[in-house]
Amino acid sequence: METTVVAHKQPLLKRKWVKISVWILCSLLFFLTLAVGLGYWFVKRSHPGLTGTVIAQPLNSEVTVIRDERGVAQIKAVSLExxxxxxxxxxxxxxxxxxxMTRRLASGRLSEVVGKQALETDRFFRTYGMHRTTDRLVSMFNEETTRIVDAYVSGVNQYIEEAFSSGKYPIEFRILGYxxxxxxxxxxxLVVKYMGYTLSGNFRAELEHYRMIKKLGHIDAPRLFPEYHIDDAFPTIYTVSEASPFSLTELENLTTFAPDEFNGSNNWVIGGDYTESGFPFVADDPHLGFAIPSVWYQTHLQLDGDFHSVGVTVPGVPGVVLGHNEHxxxxxxxxxxxxxxxxxxxAHPQNPQLYLFDDIWEEATIIEEVIEIKDEEPFIERVEVTRNGPIINKVVTNGPYQAISLRWTGYEAGEELNGIMRLNRATNVHEFTEGxxxxxxxxxxxxxxDRDGNIGFRGQALMPIRNNSNGMLPVPGWDPDYQWQGFIPNExxxxxxNPERGYIMTANNKPVDDEYPYEIGRSFYPYRAERLxxxxxxxxxxxxxxxxxKMKEMQTDVLNVQARSLLPILLDAVSRSEIITPLSGLEKDVYDMLRDWDYQEKVDSGGALAWNHxxxxxxxxxxxxxxxxxxxxxxxxYQVLQEAHQHPDHQLFGSLRDGLQLSLDELARETFAAAIDGIVDIQGKNTSKWAWGKWHTxxxxxxxxxxxxxxLLFNVGKWEIGGSGATPNANAYNRHSGKVTGGAGWRFVADLASVNSMYDIVMPGQSxxxxSPHYSDQVDTWAEGNLYPMVYHKDGLKKKKLVRFVPGE
Structure with missing residues (x-):
């Protein structure tokens, strides 16, 4: 009897727990939905108003701002300020x-708001010292630039004051609490100088070459570079023992602070003889690291009776830096x-503040940088500055070290801000070049x-004239023969x-021929330039x-000419190796796939996946x-493999494995097998399902x-992406994870026939x-390779929001 009673209670107990579980689940879903909704409302209420009227005391007259369907502000005013x-x-x-965040990073002030985890980064940037150059750059502002920057600064600060007094400010400041x-x-x-820093990564290469000397010596190191023309980059003025009182680890640590090496771009201009409209075409797609928000900010400026420019700038910098005007x-x-x-x-053995130059001990300038740290005591960074620049490796050393100083042309004062306005007003290529x-x-x-049919190119920078160096290795700071001899004149x-061939193209390739009288660097890449x-x-x-x-198709081209050059060499080597060790069935399938591959790195390409791995x-x-x-x-x-192919007896390198040399055939076969194993781990053995875009995201x-x-709140994605760092549609990636890390954050195509024939896109979005609806609304269109019209006149806008800025009383 008891058994019967218990048997009846068990289903009732289960139904009771089912009801409780359902109630708990529904409650959790309710509170989760409520939390998400409240979070969304909380973040949205911090967004600025994009319609209505803004009262601004500094204004002289009314300014109209029309926001288009992408959130780009079209600003029209009657006075410069x-x-x-x-x-x-x-x-x-x-x-x-x-x-x-940009100014904090560049000036070494991240620790103030994120804590001690940013201290090493702050120490480096305080040492690098961009913030110590800004006074000199400001002193170069002409009278008009001073008025422009003062007005821009005033506008930024009015928004800061309004946002924080009303509570409508970006959520990041709430999260970090400042x-x-x-x-x-x-x-x-400082923003201008920081952009210069991001594109000045040569000291990484110098450190790498120097580490090679320490490891291989002056004789063997150049043998790795048969066509790289750096055999004369290893000066014998000093010995390895003179220049090696620090470890390879310290040098490696220092390279972590070097700018990202993937900072490239494509641009070209086609003369009107070869275009459908009969006017020149311009295309541009600068390549930088991807982040949200974008490095680029779309802007549209119209000053009545003066200029009307549309394009992009860098947040913090007034004007249009890249784009077009009516001319x-x-x-x-x-x-x-x-x-x-x-x-x-x-350094002097008894007084390390003294540094030798031309047989004279000179005293370094000592700068004490106080780094404030959130919830911690301040850190004092003692920066030493020699005649050559700041000592930069102290940041990564704890014991005795040989000082390395950095000289950078960015420490010199320039006229970038004055020049931006000259570009915005330029009416022809000659005015532009002067600008x-x-x-x-x-x-x-x-x-x-320009609309007159002229096309032009200018490689613009302050470039040092070197005497006994080609810039590929650190040089003796104590020897006056290695000092810079001035700078290359503008002319x-x-x-x-207007070159005879009717077009100009640059893609980080060498800008001059071998007859150019100055040494300007050797870190030039031919692949994208060759394809374009x-x-x-x-x-x-x-x-x-x-x-x-056609211009848009070129920007999104994914043919890899590097693979086109190297893959046949490697496949031949694998084929030769098969005489000793036959290929497996899977290896034969992959070999055939690569043999038949068209070198196009499309998202569905198995060949692109196999090649890149x-x-x-x-x-x-x-x-x-x-x-x-x-x-x-x-x-x-590329060059070592080409040399090994042309000279099969070439010694590639001394393998530490059993002291044996590795031949090209052995190298190709071993890496081929390892690559296949790596792909199998992520996409299986069925090669018909292999796809580049599944991994390259x-x-x-x-x-x-x-x-x-x-x-979950801030990041967006993911998208399957074609191309690689070697294709015109340049999408560099982490070779371990496949994650795309950099590429064309802005694309631009212009037909000079009309201001209504200009197109661009910023990835991921304007806001x-x-x-915000414009946080990442341009990514899908960007991934498809499409562009948006750059509407020049307000009558062409489909959707628009109007804000009136009026003078205060």
């Missing part, structure tokens, strides 16, 4: 947190010249065209107007006229054992997205405010 006041205001509306300081002229100057269009790539040199210093005079940094390849910079030249020449040879669509293993196999550190220089890998990260669970 009013125009730039409002540009500062609306830029801060969209990008204030980004602006504040309010930004007022913006200053020096902050604007001209222009764009840039990284010039990739060497603006930095490292100097090995000799570039005085630009110090960043080093850029400018291409431009001798690389430049051309091929596309341009083929179009001209076919008598096909360039169209806007294989290529990624070549650098480590060639250099890691030999050098004792990771070295993955694309151009060096884009997730766009916000700085706070590195902290979980904030990544840095999470949950």
């Amino acid at each position: 009013d125009l730039f006041f409002v540009q500062g205001y609306v830029t801060a509306q969209d990008r204030l947190y980004q602006m504040d 309010e930004p300081n007022p913006w200053t002229k020096e902050d604007t100057a 001209m269009a222009w764009g840039v790539t990284a010039l990739s010249v060497d603006q930095e040199d490292l100097f090995l210093e000799k 570039l005079n005085g630009f110090v940094t960043p080093a850029l390849s400018w291409v431009y065209a 001798e910079l690389p430049q051309i107007i 030249t091929e596309l341009i020449e083929d179009t001209i040879a076919s008598d096909e006229l360039f169209t806007i669509e 294989w290529y990624n293993l070549l650098g480590p196999a060639l250099f890691d054992d030999l050098l004792g550190f990771s070295y993955n220089h694309n151009l060096v890998i 884009l997730t766009i990260d916000h700085p706070l997205g590195a902290v979980k669970p904030l990544h 840095g405010q999470v949950f």
